[in-house]
Amino acid sequence: MPLDREIAIDVRNAVKRYGDFTALKQISLSIMDNEFFTLLGPSGCGKTTLLRMIAGFEDVTQGGIYLYGDEIENLPPNQRPVNTVFQNYALFPHMTILDNVAFGLEMRGSSKADARKRAGEMLELVQLSQFAARKPSQLSGGQQQRVALARALAPQPKVLLLDEPLSALDLKLRKAMQLELKHLQRETGITFIFVTHDQEEALTMSDRIAVMSAGELQQLGSPVDIYERPHNMFVADFIGETNLLEVSVDKIEAGRAICHLGGGHELTCNEVAGIGVGSNVHMSIRPERLFMSDQPAEGESLHGRVKENIFVGTDISTIVALDEGPDFIVRTSNSDRGNKRIFEPGTEMFINMELGAARLLVD
Amino acid sequence: MAAAKSTRFDIKSYRGFKSITLLCLFILYAPLVVVTIYSFNASNSITTWEGASFHWYADVFTGPESEKFKSAAFNSFVIAIVAATLATTIATLAATGMVRGGKFRLRALSFGLISLPLMVPEIVTAVATLIFFNSIGFDRGTMTILLAHTAFCIPFAYLPISARMQGIEDSYEQAAMDLYATKRQAFTKILLPLMMPGIISGFILAFIVSLDDFIITNFVKGAGVETLPTAIFGSVKQGIKPNIMAISTMLLGVSVLMVTISYLVSKSDNTK
Numbered sequence: 318m319p320l321d322r323e324i325a326i327d328v329r330n331a332v333k334r335y336g337d338f339t340a341l342k343q344i345s346l347s348i349m350d351n352e353f354f355t356l357l358g359p360s361g362c363g364k365t366t367l368l369r370m371i372a373g374f375e376d377v378t379q380g381g382i383y384l385y386g387d388e389i390e391n392l393p394p395n396q397r398p399v400n401t402v403f404q405n406y407a408l409f410p411h412m413t414i415l416d417n418v419a420f421g422l423e424m425r426g427s428s429k430a431d432a433r434k435r436a437g438e439m440l441e442l443v444q445l446s447q448f449a450a451r452k453p454s455q456l457s458g459g460q461q462q463r464v465a466l467a468r469a470l471a472p473q474p475k476v477l478l479l480d481e482p483l484s485a486l487d488l489k490l491r492k493a494m495q496l497e498l499k500h501l502q503r504e505t506g507i508t509f510i511f512v513t514h515d516q517e518e519a520l521t522m523s524d525r526i527a528v529m530s531a532g533e534l535q536q537l538g539s540p541v542d543i544y545e546r547p548h549n550m551f552v553a554d555f556i557g558e559t560n561l562l563e564v565s566v567d568k569i570e571a572g573r574a575i576c577h578l579g580g581g582h583e584l585t586c587n588e589v590a591g592i593g594v595g596s597n598v599h600m601s602i603r604p605e606r607l608f609m610s611d612q613p614a615e616g617e618s619l620h621g622r623v624k625e626n627i628f629v630g631t632d633i634s635t636i637v638a639l640d641e642g643p644d645f646i647v648r649t650s651n652s653d654r655g656n657k658r659i660f661e662p663g664t665e666m667f668i669n670m671e672l673g674a675a676r677l678l679v680d
Numbered sequence: 681m682a683a684a685k686s687t688r689f690d691i692k693s694y695r696g697f698k699s700i701t702l703l704c705l706f707i708l709y710a711p712l713v714v715v716t717i718y719s720f721n722a723s724n725s726i727t728t729w730e731g732a733s734f735h736w737y738a739d740v741f742t743g744p745e746s747e748k749f750k751s752a753a754f755n756s757f758v759i760a761i762v763a764a765t766l767a768t769t770i771a772t773l774a775a776t777g778m779v780r781g782g783k784f785r786l787r788a789l790s791f792g793l794i795s796l797p798l799m800v801p802e803i804v805t806a807v808a809t810l811i812f813f814n815s816i817g818f819d820r821g822t823m824t825i826l827l828a829h830t831a832f833c834i835p836f837a838y839l840p841i842s843a844r845m846q847g848i849e850d851s852y853e854q855a856a857m858d859l860y861a862t863k864r865q866a867f868t869k870i871l872l873p874l875m876m877p878g879i880i881s882g883f884i885l886a887f888i889v890s891l892d893d894f895i896i897t898n899f900v901k902g903a904g905v906e907t908l909p910t911a912i913f914g915s916v917k918q919g920i921k922p923n924i925m926a927i928s929t930m931l932l933g934v935s936v937l938m939v940t941i942s943y944l945v946s947k948s949d950n951t952k
Contacts, residue, residue: 374854394857407855411873420869421859472860 358529580642614669752911767833820902837882844878
């Protein structure tokens with residue numbers, strides 16, 4: 318993150334308790350100006366709670382929230398220059414689309430004419446001008462979604478909060494909206510904070526992702542960071558498909574850890590601070606980082622036998638059983654078929670990988 | 681309509697369904713039909729038919745009892761309108777508190793207290809109200825009727841209003857406040873318009889209940905103050921004349937009209 322960028326939202330040691338239940342345990346994170354930031358995690362991880370605390374719908378039990386340096390956690394929602402796109406859109410059903418979009422501007426003190434003019438421009442931006450006079454119930458889910466976006470963006474908030482806004486859309490529309498959102502964020506230059514449980518969506522759209530689980534921040538980083546260099550078992554397992562193996566660390570020398578996989582198999586990977594010789598930990602290897610061959614390669618190699626090939630559209634997933642060891646999933650892209658071999662079930666072969674494909678995880 | 685729906689367990693295929701339905705409809709509506717038909721009777725008798733006529737309707741407005749009925753009708757409508765308005769306002773506030781107040785202690789008890797008057801025998805309420813007014817030294821008159829009607833109309837107005845409100849997600853008000861509306865603006869610009877069909881239904885229900893109440897009114901009304909039901913009762917005590925049928929038919933017409941409005945309002949949706 319470049320240091321010259323301002324911090325848009327600064328969450329400092331925020332805690333949220335409901336009676337005895339702690340929804341958020343001391344979260345601290347800084348969201349930069351003009352950033353597409355995603356809060357990612359399974360349901361109940363506290364991501365929506367954090368978003369609602371920023372919006373002002375939930376009070377903060379402990380800690381503080383700052384918006385461009387100003388403390389906001391005690392302000393009511395209508396005094397915070399942030400707007401929300403709700404999961405169910407929450408479009409006012411008794412108002413026309415145009416009045417919906419103009420609402421925030423009017424409440425902020427614009428004249429009715431000015432508010433409507435600006436609302437018209439916003440509807441143009443989301444390509445819904447022809448629906449201005451309709452009621453929300455007359456629009457499709459995707460159109461309602463765009464109205465909700467236009468309504469939240471119209472008063473030019475400093476930060477836009479999006480609470481799983483795409484979850485009600487079908488896959489194709491969702492993909493299209495992901496791109497549209499990303500473009501909209503670049504065009505408007507407004508900081509977006511996006512909440513989702515869909516890791517693919519998070520990886521596609523975000524500048525940075527905060528992975529959350531059980532009210533705690535698990536990892537904060539770019540999509541590549543999170544995917545390639547997961548800190549712990551939760552992140553490795555939650556993001557993408559991976560081979561998670563129980564290993565014991567046999568030896569550490571020159572920054573390399575030699576690990577024992579069971580069944581006499583050994584793998585060398587990069588040393589990770591905090592994992593010493595003799596520790597029993599987990600290792601993550603992404604299936605697409607593995608290659609199959611009839612002979613061992615120069616890097617790391619494991620001998621096994623093909624159990625099954627599964628066609629998954631763009632890829633083929635091959636399940637390989639190591640000799641007296643764990644099963645592996647190997648992913649081969651169908652576009653790569655010329656360079657890489659697919660073996661029939663029952664064939665003995667080697668799984669090869671580069672050093673660094675395997676990562677040790679802190680539990 | 682699902683055309684392919686199985687009719688095997690359809691209640692319409694049960695034996696005796698049709699005859700029981702017809703019997704119930706007959707018991708419910710035959711007296712009303714008889715009264716309505718005989719209100720157009722030209723005869724002085726209430727049982728023998730001597731041809732159609734508007735004679736008794738004219739009698740209601742110009743006959744010997746017309747002054748009494750006019751002033752009673754005026755009282756009835758004024759009381760019904762004022763009591764229904766007050767009751768609807770109170771019920772709307774109560775519903776807002778109950779539905780939007782979150783989980784507060786004694787919430788179940790509050791709901792019970794609001795709807796209990798619907799279950800209490802009316803004669804008990806009537807006696808209690810009378811004793812109450814007497815004990816605080818409140819002279820009986822139009823005011824006592826108005827207060828009593830307002831009180832017992834509240835639960836009738838409350839039910840449709842709170843039912844409507846429960847169907848309105850609180851994310852609308854949150855969205856309004858997120859878009860810089862104050863709490864008051866979120867209420868007046870978003871919640872109130874969305875609740876309007878419920879409020880109108882509640883008002884109409886309260887209006888009808890007040891309009892045709894007899895027991896409580898009879899207990900708390902002062903000497904000389906009559907509402908339509910008490911005036912009709914007073915007149916009937918001296919023998920049933922066909923003009924009573926004409927009044928009853930008109931009152932029935934008003935009720936049917938109000939129920940129809942209420943139905944149309946609940947069907948019409950300001951969100952479409």
